[in-house]
Amino acid sequence: MSMYAQKELEKRLLEFKRSIADSEWSNEVYLKQKIESFEEKDVELAFRIMQRVKVLNPSDENQRKLQQLGAKALESNPDLKSISTVEKVKKLSSKSVVNKLSLSESLLKLKGRLGLIKRPFYLFVLLPFLILTVYFVLIASPRYESQTKFIVKEPDGLATLDPAMAVLSGFGVQSSNLDTELVQAFINSNDMMNYLEERIGFRTHFSDSDQDFFSRLSSNASIESQFAYFLKRIEVEIDQDSQIISVFAQGFDPVFAKKMTEAILERAEWYINEIGHLLAKEQMAFVMGEHELVEKKLQGAKSRLLDFQRQHAILDPEAEGLARQQITYQLEGSIAAKRAEVNSMLSSMSNTAPAVVQAVSQLNGLIEQLKAERAKLANSDSLENNLNQLSIGEILAKFSDYKIDLELALQAYAASQVSIEKSRIEAYRQLKYLVVVESPTTPENDKYPDIFYNLSLAFALLLMLFGIGKIIIATVEELR
Template sequence: MKELLYHWLKKPFVIFVVVPFLIYSIYQVLFATERYESQTQLLVQQPSSGGSLDPAVLLISGFSGGVTQNDTELVRAFIHSNDMLQYIKSTVDFDSHYSDSSIDLFSRLPSSATYEETLDFYIDHVDIDIDEKSSVIAVKVQGFTPEFAQQMTQVIRDRAEWFINKIGYDLAEAKLDFIKKEHSAIESKLEQAKVELLSFQRQYNLIDPLAESAALQQITSGLDGQIALKEAELATLLTSMSEYAAPVVQVKQTLVGLNQQLENERQRMIVGTATESDLATSPNGVNEILSKFSGYKVNVELALQAYTASLVSMEQSRIEAYRQLKYLVMVESPTLPEETKYPRVTYNLLLFLVLNCMLFGIVRIIVETVRELK
């Protein structure tokens, strides 16, 4: 019997398949530490895409909230990032939990693990599934106690929500800052145009040269009319009186005064109200003043139109930035597991046996082929 057993144990299949399977079975059944799995489901949403709908309705209807694959992949990348791991370490006792000596050697995190090993261990214990149709993100966290698994899932959910909000607000703030800078530049141009117009008005003591020009023209027209009447009156008087008669002299004096007044008003239209220094260097007439005033006024009107358009654009940009904000909707809150999920003993043993048999078969084929070639 012993010889038969010894002969049987010497067979390659027993040595390379049966014995390793028995050892692995003993480890899985007796020594492997059980792990619990907590789960939460998240959905990236936008205010403009049915944000008022109930998350359960969104999930059932397969509505993705206008979210692209990049959004969900961004959440996955952040959850599996070193930043998330460092935040978890600062929030919960990550190392103590996963490096506890009561955990079997192959399941726990070595106390001397490097940064890369710790990150790989963390990624192995945080699984993320994304539904392509509804874009729902399922986050599954493994822990050696139900409470810790749930706590860590909650921490991941809260931090992921903070991350999505931060990205949205940062992008919106950057866009609004750019619009505000452009608006400030336009506002400065408007103020500069107003200052130039006011300075011009103060220089020539004019509120509105156009109105004053019209007033001067009205005055000269009135004087022309009065002069014509007086000349007609003078001609009538001369037909019956001497030119030295008192009424004739009085009318002549009135005509002299009116002509002098008309000349003064015409002179004002030629030289305007410029200062003496201006007149010494350049004859700034009313036409030139009107031309300059029109230029300054057009600048103010254009700057005002640009300012109004900028206000509208800034408000539209603010609304658009709000619509583009994204946030996480919690479809399912972190669960508190009651049963262990890992290790999946039956699945692991069958997988180990199948792979080991396949490997053994491949090696046997190679060995037999080499023997035949010899």
């Protein structure tokens, strides 16, 4: 066959390839069907297509078929001897032909693999997963976690109190979990972060440039970003049954992780003690201030009562009134006896008799004395602003007012004393303290990042997102 004929054959092969789809060009079954249709009318083209099938599947059957078509093409056109491809077919058993075919097959497979990489699944799932695997396995900085456990306790006041004071102070009532939640809130606060910075250099450690970019704290991070990063490096858990507080702190090395938990434990203990002392001081200061007011009222009531007694020279107006009433009763009896004596004397003597005059004079004296005593008991004409002219009844009334004020002041003073004692006990209850259940640990192995968990989660999310994307694309194409 001349060079022109060879070019014509290659042209027919190219036209055939263009007339079919790329998938059909790689479909062995489809090409074999075409070979059968071309075998009678264009055996040379059938032979060239069979070469393609041989590349796709170099099986023994395909090799035999290729040799048969080569022989037919040679019989049909003896000039095929000049074609290198026909000579190669006649010498397929030689080593050089096998090597060349193997090279062509390898190039085809490589091309197919490169085509696979361009597929969406490899691009959006496997490639990101491979990048994450490289990061977590080779790049991510290991983080160590130290932990400590403690519980907030309060003094057992029942052991030091009598039952009455225990009931009065409220001991024996179950304490709420307010203290543990208060400690948890303090640990997760900016104050704790600032304390850790002053104590152990929190920001310096976590912004070390030797750590990977995604794990470390940015050197120019804002306060809000620093606090958010701080919350990611500590964890506080509360057991609702036992109220035990567990603190977990992370660090880029085991020593720093332990220092961090030790500092948190120390500061939490200081905080709970400070809160207890502050509440106790404020409570006692308020109660003592109220007690001072009550004490001043008591002293004032005593002073007014003593001044009243001193001014009237009366120790007990009630006793004084009873004594004066007794005197009036005695005077009335004496007057009655004297009047009977005068009447008896007048029956036997004249009015001018010395004995009668003397008896009448004594009777009149007793009557005047009785009037004076009665005036002292109830002097309605005395002025209220002139205490020296008060009657016994008025003195007794004012004395009763002063005495009632004193009794009320004494009752308030007694209640204030009880309140002071109760406040003292309550202040004693406010003095909470921490009991360490587990001392800060020194980790030996890094706990974070959890490579298996992170990669499994990432792969699941990538698959889910890829599936959602495929569904969306399919829906859009269907709507078109």
